[in-house]
Amino acid sequence: xxxxxxxxxxxxxxxxxxxxHAQVISQSKLFSGxxxxxxxxxxxxxxxxxxxxxxxxxxxxxxxVAQAVRTGLGLKARVNLxxxxxxxxxxxxxxxxxxxxxxxxxxxxxxxxxxIELADGSTRMIGITRxxxxxxxxxxxxxxxxxxxxxxxxxxxxALMEIVSEPxxxxxxxxxxxxxxxxMILRYLGTxxxxxxxxxxxADVNVSVxxxxxxxxxxxxxxxxxxxxxxxxxxxxxxxRQVEIWENGGSVDQETxxxxxxxxxxxxxxxxxxxxxYRYFPDPDLLPLVIEEAWVQDLAGKLPELPDAKxxxxxxxxxxxxxxxxxxxxxQATADFYETVAxxxxxxxxxxxxxxxxxxxxxxxxxTIQDSPISADALGGMLDLITDGTxxxxxxxxxxxxxxxxxxxxxxxxxxxxxxxxxxxxxIDAAVQAVLDKNPDKLAEYRSGKDKLFGFFVxxxxxxxxxxxxxxxxxxxxxxxx
Amino acid sequence: xxxxxxxxxxxxxxxxxxxxxxxxxxxxRELNGILGWIEQLNxxxxxxxxxxxxxxxxxxxxxxxxxxxxGVRDAVLSNAxxxxxxxxxxxxxxx
Numbered sequence: 001x002x003x004x005x006x007x008x009x010x011x012x013x014x015x016x017x018x019x020x021h022a023q024v025i026s027q028s029k030l031f032s033g034x035x036x037x038x039x040x041x042x043x044x045x046x047x048x049x050x051x052x053x054x055x056x057x058x059x060x061x062x063x064x065v066a067q068a069v070r071t072g073l074g075l076k077a078r079v080n081l082x083x084x085x086x087x088x089x090x091x092x093x094x095x096x097x098x099x100x101x102x103x104x105x106x107x108x109x110x111x112x113x114x115x116i117e118l119a120d121g122s123t124r125m126i127g128i129t130r131x132x133x134x135x136x137x138x139x140x141x142x143x144x145x146x147x148x149x150x151x152x153x154x155x156x157x158x159a160l161m162e163i164v165s166e167p168x169x170x171x172x173x174x175x176x177x178x179x180x181x182x183x184m185i186l187r188y189l190g191t192x193x194x195x196x197x198x199x200x201x202x203a204d205v206n207v208s209v210x211x212x213x214x215x216x217x218x219x220x221x222x223x224x225x226x227x228x229x230x231x232x233x234x235x236x237x238x239x240x241r242q243v244e245i246w247e248n249g250g251s252v253d254q255e256t257x258x259x260x261x262x263x264x265x266x267x268x269x270x271x272x273x274x275x276x277x278y279r280y281f282p283d284p285d286l287l288p289l290v291i292e293e294a295w296v297q298d299l300a301g302k303l304p305e306l307p308d309a310k311x312x313x314x315x316x317x318x319x320x321x322x323x324x325x326x327x328x329x330x331x332q333a334t335a336d337f338y339e340t341v342a343x344x345x346x347x348x349x350x351x352x353x354x355x356x357x358x359x360x361x362x363x364x365x366x367x368t369i370q371d372s373p374i375s376a377d378a379l380g381g382m383l384d385l386i387t388d389g390t391x392x393x394x395x396x397x398x399x400x401x402x403x404x405x406x407x408x409x410x411x412x413x414x415x416x417x418x419x420x421x422x423x424x425x426x427x428i429d430a431a432v433q434a435v436l437d438k439n440p441d442k443l444a445e446y447r448s449g450k451d452k453l454f455g456f457f458v459x460x461x462x463x464x465x466x467x468x469x470x471x472x473x474x475x476x477x478x479x480x481x482x
Numbered sequence: 483x484x485x486x487x488x489x490x491x492x493x494x495x496x497x498x499x500x501x502x503x504x505x506x507x508x509x510x511r512e513l514n515g516i517l518g519w520i521e522q523l524n525x526x527x528x529x530x531x532x533x534x535x536x537x538x539x540x541x542x543x544x545x546x547x548x549x550x551x552x553g554v555r556d557a558v559l560s561n562a563x564x565x566x567x568x569x570x571x572x573x574x575x576x577x
Binding site for chain 1: 492496498540541542543544545546547548549550551552553554555557558559564566567568569570571572573574575576
């Protein structure tokens with residue numbers, strides 16, 4: 001399924017690469033001992049290093065390095081045992097040193113790959129060019145005062161991983177799938193919380209268009225897009241803009257642009273006159289970052305099971321369909337919940353209930369799996385009652401609703417409300433006979449060949465038994481009489 | 483390598499240093515002098531020599547991930563010319 005933009009003179013292909021800035025989960029900052037936690041009173045999570053005071057020296061945080069290595073391993077990427085830090089120079093009020101410490105020529109992580117899956121079930125590999133460590137900047141607030149901007153440096157110096165993809169993405173859908181997959185991997189690894197609303201994951205989007213078979217044309221970079229939906233929209237409108245320029249005989253300027261979701265357009269952010277020249281050079285305060293192969297192996301040995309592997313295992317071990325396995329592994333907490341429910345039980349039945357009624361209930365009540373009103377063990381307890389024949393599937397739905405409301409265990413609800421399914425064939429036969437007696441006309445129709453009425457009779461019998469009849473036995477009894 | 487006046491002007495702008503047009507020729511001459519001096523290093527044959535990044539311990543020391551600093555807002559803001567409450571302030575910057 002190729003995504004093409006229909007231009008006046010024929011179709012155009014889309015070329016997209018993404019740079020994702022992912023905030024590293026750590027206690028303290030990349031180069032200082034100040035807290036890296038979100039929130040906090042303004043300028044309290046700031047050391048003199050972060051504030052750029054003269055003579056302050058950066059000292060790297062081992063855990064931030066470990067997080068970058070874990071992420072690299074999760075992206076099946078090359079880990080560079082020696083990497084370096086450079087200064088990226090620019091002036092901005094929330095960058096006290098006048099430079100960002102980043103990795104330019106020698107990043108800690110090299111080439112890797114991420115497999116994405118599209119709506120039609122097809123998969124594609126998106127190449128990772130590199131991942132490097134760098135510092136976040138502070139925050140500027142422009143709406144507090146008519147003449148001044150206010151600066152909070154709490155975020156200044158927090159570790160970021162910049163994850164750069166190859167220009168392998170060919171549609172907005174692929175961009176969305178890539179970001180979702182990347183976020184899933186980061187969350188599994190525990191290296192970034194992936195929360196785009198709070199800004200702990202942000203994307204710069206490089207977009208160009210070309211005719212089939214052409215080399216790349218000039219790209220534009222859309223900065224700091226903060227939701228997956230906006231990334232997809234930004235790509236779409238930017239591609240259309242570029243096609244129009246080329247088709248009108250113009251040429252696209254390489255520039256930084258901004259996506260305005262309210263007007264669904266991109267706008268030039270910096271004039272070419274002011275184009276940034278970062279004048280990178282090796283940071284003289286920092287020696288090369290050298291890590292041991294044994295340490296990398298140790299980190300690799302302690303990685304959690306990642307989504308792709310878990311999904312495959314769910315298919316193999318539990319015999320559930322690929323799609324269901326994908327839904328269940330989307331979040332680690334969901335996968336854990338499912339495994340608790342499925343342990344020692346029918347794994348398909350467990351999958352159907354977790355994905356079906358249980359997810360629906362979470363949606364309806366606005367809860368998440370973390371504060372679920374029904375625990376995995378409680379849901380499992382209910383499945384046990386289905387499996388051992390105490391209740392049928394229909395009654396189970398009522399019991400489930402009751403569990404949701406009262407928090408009671410399934411067995412207690414079944415006892416209290418007398419919901420045990422009736423397997424006494426005498427009682428079932430009696431109910432069948434009563435229904436037939438009450439509907440002589442339908443019975444006549446059925447006997448004259450209207451087979452479809454069988455379902456009607458089943459329904460009537462179940463209704464007469466308040467839903468508690470064993471469906472298999474009811475069917476059997478009806479077949480016998482009819 | 484020799485810098486033309488436009489490059490000198492550009493370097494000044496990137497460094498946010500305001501210079502008078504009349505100072506350009508002198509600056510150009512000084513910068514070119516410095517570059518010429520540095521370029522003497524190109525005469526050294528470094529084929530097959532690994533780049534040297536420092537003397538002695540040649541790898542970065544790492545620290546443990548614990549919070550040992552921060553909570554010193556008064557010190558952090560002590561040099562701020564125009565602090566407002568807990569914030570630094572600067573003349574409004576809006577791109």
